[in-house]
Amino acid sequence: MKYCVLIMDGAAGLPLPEHGGKTSLELACTPNLDAMAKQGQVGMVKTVPSNLEPDSAVACMSLFGYDPEKYYRGRAPIEAMSLGIPFSPGEVLFRCNLVTIEDNIMVSHSAGSITTGEAHQLVEALNRALGNDNIKIFPGTGYRSILKMKNARGTARAVCTPPHDIPGKPVLDYLPRGEGSELLLDLMTRSQAVLKDHPVNQTRAARGDLPATSIWLFWGSGHTPHTPSFRDTYKLRAAVTSGVNLLNGLGKMTGMDLLETPGVTDGLDNDYDAQAKAALDALKNYDIVIVHIETPDEAGHIGSVKEKVEAIEKIDAAVVGRLLKWGDEALRVLVSPDHPTPIPLRTHTSDPVPFLLWGKGIKPNGAQRLTESEAKKTLVLINPGYRIMRRLIGE
Numbered sequence: 001m002k003y004c005v006l007i008m009d010g011a012a013g014l015p016l017p018e019h020g021g022k023t024s025l026e027l028a029c030t031p032n033l034d035a036m037a038k039q040g041q042v043g044m045v046k047t048v049p050s051n052l053e054p055d056s057a058v059a060c061m062s063l064f065g066y067d068p069e070k071y072y073r074g075r076a077p078i079e080a081m082s083l084g085i086p087f088s089p090g091e092v093l094f095r096c097n098l099v100t101i102e103d104n105i106m107v108s109h110s111a112g113s114i115t116t117g118e119a120h121q122l123v124e125a126l127n128r129a130l131g132n133d134n135i136k137i138f139p140g141t142g143y144r145s146i147l148k149m150k151n152a153r154g155t156a157r158a159v160c161t162p163p164h165d166i167p168g169k170p171v172l173d174y175l176p177r178g179e180g181s182e183l184l185l186d187l188m189t190r191s192q193a194v195l196k197d198h199p200v201n202q203t204r205a206a207r208g209d210l211p212a213t214s215i216w217l218f219w220g221s222g223h224t225p226h227t228p229s230f231r232d233t234y235k236l237r238a239a240v241t242s243g244v245n246l247l248n249g250l251g252k253m254t255g256m257d258l259l260e261t262p263g264v265t266d267g268l269d270n271d272y273d274a275q276a277k278a279a280l281d282a283l284k285n286y287d288i289v290i291v292h293i294e295t296p297d298e299a300g301h302i303g304s305v306k307e308k309v310e311a312i313e314k315i316d317a318a319v320v321g322r323l324l325k326w327g328d329e330a331l332r333v334l335v336s337p338d339h340p341t342p343i344p345l346r347t348h349t350s351d352p353v354p355f356l357l358w359g360k361g362i363k364p365n366g367a368q369r370l371t372e373s374e375a376k377k378t379l380v381l382i383n384p385g386y387r388i389m390r391r392l393i394g395e
Contacts, residue, residue: 003288010297010341012353028312032320040358042367043380054350059338065389074221082249095219096147098212109163110143112210155180160218167346191215229255242292272318300341332359
């Protein structure tokens with residue numbers, strides 16, 4: 001038996017009054033998912049425990065089959081693992097976004113979806129100005145980077161807000177506060193002078209793109225992540241494909257191999273066909289492949305119904321269509337968002353999300369589509385969510 005987990009990041013959401021009260025999943029034309037839903041089982045899964053933040057690290061850990069209440073110790077160390085950043089006891093890691101703030105309003109959590117190449121140039125300048133023996137910024141993918149600090153243990157207790165939680169809101173109400181926040185605020189403030197007239201930002205402004213005006217620090221942690229390997233836990237050889245550091249970090253944490261495929265990105269330019277082909281090719285050598293696609297989440301954060309619906313439709317055509325045609329040997333598939341990213345809110349929520357199980361030995365339960373409303377009708381709820389992996393593999 002082979003297995004595939006398809007994570008459509010942030011694809012779930014809320015009804016959109018301007019679109020007849022339909023969600024993005026309901027608006028999308030998904031003939032392949034519809035076929036799977038009619039042949040398989042649809043329900044709801046609670047991927048985010050009520051006492052944890054509705055973050056992709058928590059939610060995807062559940063879909064990987066791991067209890068986040070037991071294993072989650074912060075997101076920044078997971079991303080650092082993906083980037084190969086050394087992390088020693090006593091050090092603190094923070095997620096460090098390049099953002100756009102104008103008139104004290106959070107205009108963009110991603111500096112207008114700044115490219116990886118542009119971001120790396122800005123991080124280089126920031127390290128020259130802000131870095132020292134105790135402070136260093138490591139560039140990641142796109143607007144995402146990691147700040148590592150020594151001799152600053154107290155900063156991990158600062159209260160910080162992710163910038164994607166406050167689109168269009170005054171930043172003064174959400175700046176780091178409490179113990180250790182002084183150093184974080186100082187770095188954020190000093191970064192603004194470094195970025196203000198940087199050539200990268202001048203070029204972006206000249207072509208009408210948003211400039212990166214500041215760094216924003218959050219998801220701080222001083223804990224080293226540790227989990228048992230996926231192979232030891234589930235007796236399956238596993239690989240993961242994703243365009244974001246977080247999922248690759250989760251893969252490394254759980255001993256999975258990472259599939260590196262040209263064209264797989266964290267944004268709207270993701271090459272769905274290349275990612276799908278790489279995943280199915282990998283199934284010849286692995287027992288299970290996890291396919292994570294970030295695009296619906298990014299569309300949700302920028303509040304674009306059009307982009308979110310298009311992302312779901314592209315996933316349906318390129319990935320689900322290929323899975324339906326799999327014929328090499330027996331296959332089971334799990335399709336699910338990790339968490340909702342509702343267009344009206346432009347950030348994550350902890351509500352349960354619809355899931356779909358399809359393949360050998362899975363009997364239909366009457367659902368017609370993979371949508372929030374169809375999933376609720378089945379009255380199936382998997383809670384805690386990490387148990388869904390056992391459901392997939394039939395244990």
